[in-house]
Amino acid sequence: MKLSTNTIKRLVSVAVLLVAQQSSPLSAQTIIPIQTQNNALVLEAGKNKDLNIIFFGKKLNDINEYPLVSGMYKQTEDYTQLLNSVYTPSGSRNLVEPALSVTHSDGNNSLDLRYVSHKETKIGDDISLLSIVLKDPVYDFQVILYYKSYYKEDVVEQWSEIRHEEKGDVTLHKYASANLHLKAKSYWLNQYHGDWAKEMQPEESKLTHGIKTLDSKLGTRANLFQPSVFMISMDSPANEDEGNVLYGALEYSGNFKIDLELDYQDNLRIVAGINNYASPYTLKAGEAFTTPAFLYTFSTEGKGAASRKLQSWARNYKLLDGKGNRLTLLNNWEATYFDFNESKLSDLIRDTKKLGVDMFLLDDGWFANKYPRNDDHAGLGDWQENQKKLPNGIGSLVKEADAKGVKFGIWIEPEMVNPKSELYEKHPDWVLKQPNRDEHYFRNQLVLDLANPKVQDFVFDVVDDLFTKNPKLAYIKWDCNAVIYNAHSAYLKNQSHFYIEYMRGLYSVLKRIRTKYPNTPMMLCSGGGGRVDYGALQYFTEFWPSDNTDPLERIFIQWEYSYFYPAISSSNHVTDWGKQPIKFRTDVAMMGKLGFDIVVSKLPENDLKFCQQAIKNYNVLKDIIWHGNQYRLSNPRENSVASMAYVNEAKTSGVIFNYLVSNRYAENSKTPIRLKGLDPAKKYRVREINLYPGTKSSINSETIFSGNFLMDVGFNPQVNSTRTSVVLQLEEAK
Missing domain, CATH: 3.20.20.70 (Aldolase class I)
Structure with missing residues (x-):
């Protein structure tokens, strides 16, 4: 059969269009990076407008490489295309723990959330606020996700706003603040438990497949048995100065729930928010349900760096009068x-x-x-x-x-x-x-x-x-x-x-x-x-x-x-x-x-x-x-001597607290304790303070040390059974 020239042109045009649609998926993608000084959380809205997390960790130099990350992982198939959802809905395709579960006004329990738009607002030199609108394509139901990022501190606060315009009430059965998705070889959870007079007892364990839940149902005094703060070390347990570690905390004083789900792809999903225990919420049309913020920071340099980021953020932005004075x-x-x-x-x-x-x-x-x-x-x-x-x-x-x-x-x-x-x-x-x-x-x-x-x-x-x-x-x-x-x-x-x-x-x-x-x-x-x-x-x-x-x-x-x-x-x-x-x-x-x-x-x-x-x-x-910046030098759970230092921003002054925490025979500070946070090129003088009346220090305060020496060799506070507590003042020697 002989085809006309016009017919051939039309067929060629259709073929080109089909090839373009199949081979150029990037043209249909929307990439949304949330970047701080050192870290990035990167989201992607694909052709079907599912909004997923494609990267979390230390940020890349080239922002255009984030879409390439997913292709480097050859894992089991994601049957739902929702395993790495930015805010996982329930009742449609999802097979894992949801961030949001609802019953619509007509009694339907399904929910789908598709990307509509996003907007970023610069609040200050250090702070940006990103809002992302997600909507259900069938119901008049939407979620706005908020990401407030603090650039210098590498801290992100995330929360959600849920609303609808359906003809009747909608019941919210679960309403998380955040839904994170992490990729690593293994995950180690550092959580806390306690009771009256036994607060903040740490436990570290390797996460296994299934869901580990941290929660409280006490109503008030919610952190009595289990606080809502935790750490996740990735690949191997982080220590004070090494390792990849995420800190998470819910900014909420009532019942909380944090689900940590290691899925069948070996990825970790974190779903955190208000505990939905005994709390299905009836949401009226036009009413907004706003969740509390879930905050997180990430460090590739261990727990110490993560804690200093969080402490700085708290003093600058969250704690009342965090940079001010206090009354003894x-x-x-x-x-x-x-x-x-x-x-x-x-x-x-x-x-x-x-x-x-x-x-x-x-x-x-x-x-x-x-x-x-x-x-x-x-x-x-x-x-x-x-x-x-x-x-x-x-x-x-x-x-x-x-x-x-x-x-x-x-x-x-x-x-x-x-x-x-x-x-x-x-x-x-x-x-x-x-x-x-x-x-x-x-x-x-x-x-x-x-x-x-x-x-x-x-x-x-x-x-x-x-x-x-x-x-x-x-x-x-x-x-x-x-x-x-x-x-x-x-x-x-x-x-x-x-x-x-x-x-x-x-x-x-x-x-x-x-x-x-x-x-x-x-x-x-x-x-x-x-x-x-x-x-x-x-x-x-x-x-x-x-x-x-x-x-x-x-x-x-x-x-x-x-x-x-x-x-x-x-x-x-x-x-x-x-x-x-x-x-x-x-x-x-x-x-x-x-x-x-x-x-x-x-x-x-x-x-x-x-x-x-x-x-x-x-x-x-x-x-x-x-x-100042706080440095944990010697862990009391690992050593006979506990040592904690505080150093000012200029690295010219500091104070170091040292304590004997073991009563075993002849225990003491046998080896020098390496200091942190100093300027290696500066010279320092160390002298003992808080001496009890009538006692003399065994430390020579006239010796001058370089910051390099104090950090690489260390300083011995001479803690022993007769000197169980030693406080050292550090000053730059000029």
């Missing part, structure tokens, strides 16, 4: 517990000035009259001064402190209530409890219903009234000692919204407080470290790591917290816990925000002299400790 203090709790009166407190205020710290902190027990707060069984919720203990009120103590030249702070626990209280009697509907079940108590108390706006007003008024009556009040210690049993809100119609609405209520109150009192220092306390996260720390200047103040235990606890939180945020108090001498206890507490919880009047003369001089030393060094 004397707390009365372990000096008096509930047994005090105005006379005792007056003595302690005088001791505050005598000791040389900035503030006196009045702890639990100052309130309630009908059911006086003489122990932890009564009074919570009744926030009027106890007339028997304080006949002249808080105001007289604030004035007395002011006259003595020190500030005054106070303890509150406004989210909680004792059944034995006037508040419980007047407003039983404000208390979280199941109406038909026995009450079950945690520390003899229940939790108030912060989902209720009236309760939110009450909690705000507790703080507001204190400041209105006492304008010179300088500090709040905000405690939270109970978890939620028998979760039920008399205010909410839909109980499945409770855990989410409680946290919304808490954050709403904290925002109101910070709007009216933006600069007042506040400690985040929760029976210790039960509520330590960056969702809360944006409203607080510091946190209380643990009620366990035994200095030997605190070395380990503070060490682990330091991977995720800067020293300026860690409240460390000198107490009578432990068998170590006052020098050891004080030295340990100086590795953060220093406080005292002792009976100053009972200190031996030399103990008092030591504390007074140590506080003076601390006031000289605190800027380096709070705002």
